[in-house]
Amino acid sequence: MTDDTPDPMKILSAALPYLKRYDDQIIVVKYGGHAMGEEETALRFGRDIALLEQVGVSPVVVHGGGPQINAMLKRLNVQSTFVQGLRVTDEAMLDVVEMVLAGPVNKQVAEAITRAGALAVGISGKDGGLIRARKLLRTMRDPGSHIEQVLDLGFVGEPEAVDTRVLKLLIGADIVPVVAPVGVGVDGQTYNINADTVAGAIAGALGAERLLMLTDVSGVKGPDGALIPEMTVAEVRAGIEAGWISGGMIPKVETCIYAIEKGVQGAVILDGRVPHAVLHELFTEGGAGTLIKPAGTLIRP
Numbered sequence: 347m348t349d350d351t352p353d354p355m356k357i358l359s360a361a362l363p364y365l366k367r368y369d370d371q372i373i374v375v376k377y378g379g380h381a382m383g384e385e386e387t388a389l390r391f392g393r394d395i396a397l398l399e400q401v402g403v404s405p406v407v408v409h410g411g412g413p414q415i416n417a418m419l420k421r422l423n424v425q426s427t428f429v430q431g432l433r434v435t436d437e438a439m440l441d442v443v444e445m446v447l448a449g450p451v452n453k454q455v456a457e458a459i460t461r462a463g464a465l466a467v468g469i470s471g472k473d474g475g476l477i478r479a480r481k482l483l484r485t486m487r488d489p490g491s492h493i494e495q496v497l498d499l500g501f502v503g504e505p506e507a508v509d510t511r512v513l514k515l516l517i518g519a520d521i522v523p524v525v526a527p528v529g530v531g532v533d534g535q536t537y538n539i540n541a542d543t544v545a546g547a548i549a550g551a552l553g554a555e556r557l558l559m560l561t562d563v564s565g566v567k568g569p570d571g572a573l574i575p576e577m578t579v580a581e582v583r584a585g586i587e588a589g590w591i592s593g594g595m596i597p598k599v600e601t602c603i604y605a606i607e608k609g610v611q612g613a614v615i616l617d618g619r620v621p622h623a624v625l626h627e628l629f630t631e632g633g634a635g636t637l638i639k640p641a642g643t644l645i646r647p
């Protein structure tokens with residue numbers, strides 16, 4: 347009779363080179379609202395992050411919460427509209443967004459990590475001057491028209507500067523920072539920022555070793571629908587140009603490209619609903635999802 351159960355000793359031993367590779371390295375993990383799923387998924391995520399901390403990696407978590415905001419809006423009977431994948435945010439909407447992101451979602455994620463045995467502290471981009479934001483300006487052109495229209499998305503922002511001091515203090519004290527994607531302008535105005543964008547900005551500012559983007563698809567799929575394990579920045583750009591990278595995947599890969607251009611060694615898009623996706627990516631030979639990397643590097647050890 348054969349026993350297909352993987353030998354835990356073999357798994358641990360095979361993970362050794364990766365454990366050494368990521369020792370003391372900063373890994374930014376974007377935990378998307380769709381990847382949060384049921385309570386058990388969140389607790390499992392918490393255990394994976396706590397394990398990273400225990401083995402000497404320095405994880406920084408940036409979470410989303412789009413579906414959780416939608417659920418609150420439904421309870422309040424408020425409609426929400428999206429333009430180019432971004433939530434149009436007036437003053438009343440901003441209150442709900444900040445309340446949900448910096449409130450229950452932020453605390454649940456931090457608590458799940460803490461419950462698993464690592465200390466985690468939830469903050470928003472407004473704490474410690476972490477994210478100085480400015481209003482995001484987006485334009486749109488109707489098909490067949492030459493005229494660019496400026497879109498008004500209200501209080502939707504983008505990071506203008508990232509002050510990493512508070513993150514470094516927490517990391518230095520072996521505390522896992524958990525960041526809600528809200529920022530503040532020089533004039534004190536609060537902004538709602540897409541969580542992918544915040545994760546990319548923080549990974550770039552910290553010079554992280556890796557940016558992991560946890561979502562609800564297995565990674566970037568090619569024109570034939572098959573998962574692509576590794577791509578260079580140039581290949582990603584060609585995919586956008588050719589149209590087989592589209593919709594919600596565009597801002598995600600653009601965030602990865604931004605982070606790589608800021609010096610991050612590799613950015614991975616992976617399915618956060620798969621048990622232990624983070625550990626699988628970091629500590630196994632094949633990794634998980636799609637690794638986007640600078641040209642000419644061979645970085646899956």
Ligand SMILES: Nc1ncnc2c1ncn2[C@@H]1O[C@H](COP(=O)(O)OP(=O)(O)O)[C@@H](O)[C@H]1O
Nearest residue numbers: 378380561562565566567590591592593594595
């Ligand atoms: N080449 C591609 N590979 C994978 N997904 C793609 C691709 N092109 C477009 N997509 C779309 O991008 C979506 C992922 O983005 P999105 O739903 O915005 O993620 P999230 O909610 O986690 O931010 C997928 O569900 C898929 O419909």
Ligand SMILES: CC(=O)N[C@@H](CCC(=O)OP(=O)(O)O)C(=O)O
Nearest residue numbers: 378379410411412432433540541
């Ligand atoms: C401007 C904008 O659209 N902000 C997002 C912030 C949350 C987010 O990005 O959450 P996910 O990562 O779960 O999608 C929103 O209001 O939904």
